[in-house]
Amino acid sequence: MTTSALLAAAAITFGADNTLGTWNYNAEKSTPAPGLSQVTSLTITREAADGGAKVSVKGQRADGVKIDFSYTAKYDGKEVTIAGISQTWDTTAITQVDANTIAEERSKKGGKYHGTYLTVISKDGKTMTATSKGIGADGKPFTAQAVFDRQ
DSSP: OOHHHHHHHHHHHTTOOTTOEEEEEOTTTOBOOTTSOOEEEEEEEEEEETTEEEEEEEEEETTSOEEEEEEEEETBOOOEEOEEESOSOSEEEEEEEETTEEEEEEEOTTSSOEEEEEEEEOTTSSEEEEEEEEEOTTSOEEEEEEEEEEO
16 A cells, blocks of 8 residues: 555544534525525634534625634534524534535424535545535425535
8 A cells, every 4th residue: 555545544534524614604695495595604613623623604695694603523423412493403423424425304393495416625625615405494405506616
């Protein structure tokens, strides 16, 4: 095995996570889900936490509604509660597929909302793309793609 292959394998083994950092929403490259007021600004900060990530999200929608929520979750696929305002879900469960990919399942307890998300970091590490599909709070199917630029 070459030195670079050994280093790559070691990085994954020791929990490399290229999703960590601060990311800004790119409205021009994103395709939002229908039926919601469009996001005009959004910043996601992902920090390393014991076996997972601490995620903080702040922003605003076109109708003036603030977005401000956070959670800390391990990459074990177990559900955790979201704290904050202006999200359509109240729980999330995440797993790390590899150093550049996170799978997430979001739902609203007692509600209709349920979505799956696949977040992928580009090869150059400058772009994060979250592709989602599911059933919205209104009970209708949705698909969306949110693109973020590394700050």
